[in-house]
Amino acid sequence: MTTSAGVSTALLTDHYELTMLSAALRDGTAGRRSVFEAFGRRLPDGRRYGVVAGTGRLLDALADFRFGDAELSFLREHKVVDEPTLEWLSSYRFTGDVWGYAEGEVYFPGSPMLIIESTFAEAVVLETLVLSILNHDTAIASAASRMTAAAEDRPCIEMGSRRTHEEAAIAAARAAYIAGFTTTSNLEAGRRYGVPTTGTAAHAFTLLHDDERAAFQSQVDTFGTDTTLLVDTYDVTNAVNLAIEIAGPQLGAVRLDSGDLLQQAREVREQLDSLGATSTRIVVTSDLDEFAIAALQAGPVDGYGVGTQLVTGSGAPTAGLVYKLVAREDSSGELLGVAKKSKDKTSIGGRKYAFRRRDPRGVAEAEVIGIGAAAANDPSTGLRTSADDRTLLVPLVEHGERVFTGTLDDARKRHTTSRGELPPTARQMSRGEPVIPTLYQREEKERMS
C-alpha cells in the first residue's frame, strides 16, 4: 500500500466514506460541487505554532488512489457497497482542484491547510487518506521544529524509528528533515526521500567483543578515526581515555547515552581537551526532547540524537486536524457555505483564503483567513492587505493533475524562512498562546463596511 511502490492507496479509507458515497450516488447529490477543508481547531496544548508536513506524501498517495481488482473484490465480498457504487469506484480518478499550505510553512488554529474542491463523491472518499498523512507528518514536524529551534546551530539527528510503526518511521524522518533535522538513522528514508543517513555503533557492538578495547579498535580500523565511539557501556572516563589512546586526538566524536548528560558532557569535554582532542565532538542521546535540548545548550554538546520524543510528537502524537465539508452546491447551482452546529465542535463554513499579515520589517502579525473571497491578498475583494503580506495557499492539483513540484529541500528552506518570520516568542519553550492571532474576514461584511 505504499505510494513509492505504486500500490493502491484506495482502501486507506474509512468504511463510512464509501457508504456515504453509495447513498449520495443513489439520491443524486454525489455530483454536487463541494469544498472540503483540512484544518486544526487548536494547536497542541501550549504550543506557539505548528508546522505543515505531509503534503508531498499526500500528492503521491492521491495519484495511487485507484480501485483495482483486489480492492473491488474485497468491497464486493464484504458487501460494503452496492454494484453501482463499485462500478463508479472502478473508474475513480480525482479530477478536482487542491490548494494547500506548502510543506514547511508554519500554521495556526483555523489555518486552512488543505482545500479540496471537486464533486462531493470525489472528495468525500479522500478524508482518511488526507488526515492520516497530514495529522502524522504535521505532528512530527511541529515537534521537530521546537527541537531544532532549541538546538540553534547544533545539529539534531533523527533516530526514533524503533519507537514507532515501521512506515511511520520513514515519514517521521522525512518530516523531521523538513523541520531542520540534519540527518536520520533510517535507511529507507535515505533511499526513498534522500534524507542523509548516519550511524555508528550500539552497546551491543561493545558487548559482542571480548573487551571495550577490541570493539573500539575494530570500529576505528573499519571506519577510520573520524567515527563516533560510544563511551558509556562500562565506565565513561576509562572509555574516553581508551578512545583517544586508540584513535588519537583526531577522533571524530564520542557519544553519551545515559546519566546526567550536562554534567557528563562538561567532564568529558575537559577530559578530551586535556588529552589534546580539542576538536573531538560530543554527541548526546537518551530520551531527549526540546526541553532537555534547551537545558543542554548550556553545556559543551556538539550534536543531539533524538528518538522517542520526536516520533511521538513530544506529547502531541497527532496534529488533531479535521476534514470538513465547508461549502457545497445548492439545488440552484450556487456554492453555499455549510457547517455543523454540534455543541462543542462548531466549524466555520465557506471557502477559505489565507494570508500572513506582516509588518514592514517582515515580522508576522496575524493569520488572516478570508471566507468566500476570491483571493485574500486581492484588494478588489475588500480585504485589508499590504505589500508586506504573504499568500499562504498554493495550487497543488489542478483538474486532477499535480502542479506543485517543490522538493524536500525546498520545504526545509521554506520552514527556516517561515519560522524566521515569527515574533521571537515563537521560540520560547514555555506554554503559551499561539504567537500570532487568527483573524477571520468575511467577504460580505467587508463589502458592507
Add this chain to the structure above:
Amino acid sequence: MTTSAGVSTALLTDHYELTMLSAALRDGTAGRRSVFEAFGRRLPDGRRYGVVAGTGRLLDALADFRFGDAELSFLREHKVVDEPTLEWLSSYRFTGDVWGYAEGEVYFPGSPMLIIESTFAEAVVLETLVLSILNHDTAIASAASRMTAAAEDRPCIEMGSRRTHEEAAIAAARAAYIAGFTTTSNLEAGRRYGVPTTGTAAHAFTLLHDDERAAFQSQVDTFGTDTTLLVDTYDVTNAVNLAIEIAGPQLGAVRLDSGDLLQQAREVREQLDSLGATSTRIVVTSDLDEFAIAALQAGPVDGYGVGTQLVTGSGAPTAGLVYKLVAREDSSGELLGVAKKSKDKTSIGGRKYAFRRRDPRGVAEAEVIGIGAAAANDPSTGLRTSADDRTLLVPLVEHGERVFTGTLDDARKRHTTSRGELPPTARQMSRGEPVIPTLYQREEKERMS
C-alpha cells in the same frame, strides 16, 4: 515496503546496524552465536499490565527481510558499508531461532517478549524492524485492552485511522482487534487481516443535503432501517424525532458525537423509549478514552467508537521496548551473559525463560523469569514451579523457518484468557503498580541453594 506485498523490509533498519555488521565481519566476531532480547524496562506510567501485539506482523516482515538490487544499490552509492558487507547482505536470510510471547498475551516489566538466537550478524540487523513493529502494536493493544476492559460487554469500535500514519492505522486496527475491539472503520485492515469493518455516515453527509430529512431518508433508503443515524449535526432532540419518523422504531442505532455524552445518552434513551424505539441502540463517539468509557458505563450506551486515544496509545504512543544483546559466544565457544553498566539503564544479561506463576484457582501471582536455565517450568533446573504455572515463551521461528501459525482470532481469544487470569485490580483504571511482580531466578543460585 509492506510485507503483504512481499516488498523488501530490509531497509526498515537503522544505519548503525549495518556499520556494526561491517566492522564485525571485518574483525571476525560477526559469526559469534548471540542472544538478543526485546523487553520493556517498565510499563507506561501507572498501567497495571501490557499486551503483546505485532508478533504476527513481525514474522511476515522477517520473511521479506532480503536485500535486493534496490537496497544494495542505495547502500553502495551512499557508501553505508563496504563491498564485503554488501556481498554478505546480498545473500542474507535469517537462519536462527526466535521465541516469544504469543500475541494477545499480557506482559510485565522485564518480560522477555521476544528472544532471537543466531549469529551476531544475523540478529543485529533486525533491531529496528523488531522494535518498530512490537513497540507500535504493543502500545496500541495495551491501550485498547484497558478500553475493552472498561466497556465490559459493550462493543468498542476502532475508528482512529485518520489520527495516525496511514499504515500505522492498519496495524492499530489489527492490534485493537486482538485486545477485544469488535470492528474497525479501516477498510484495508479488513482486506489485509480480516478485521470486521463498519461505518455509516459523517456530518458531511447531512450537510451535503438540503436538510437533515433528505439525508436521513437517503441513508435509510440505501441501507435499510438497521443503520446508524448521526443525530448531532444541528439539534439532537429534533434529529432523534426525525430519525424515528423516517426509519420507524426498528431503527438500528443513533450516534452522538459531541456534547455531554452521558447526559445526552440518558435524554436520548428516554426519548427513544417514549417513541417506542426501545431496541434502537445508542452509539457514542468523540475523543473517548478508557476513563471516559468507564464513566459512560453508568449511562444507557450500547457501543463506543474510539479514535484518537486508541491510535495514540492513550498517553503512551510507544511501548518503550528495547532490543539488547544479553548473551554471546566467548572465544572458547561458551555462551556468556552480557549487559551494559550505563548509569541509569542497566540490563540483566543472560538467556531468559519465563512462566506465569498461578495459584490453584488459576489466578496469576507472578511473572517468573529464569536466567540461563534450560526451561523455566522444568523441575530439573531447580526453579520452583507447579502444575498451575504456565510457560510463556513459544517457538516462533526454528532454523529460519516460521513454526508459529496462530491466527488473529487465536490471539484475540488468548488475550481474553490471559487478561482473565489477572487479579481483579488489573481492571482498575487508577494508576498503580503492575498487578503482579516480576521475579528473577538465576540458574546458578537455585542450584546452590
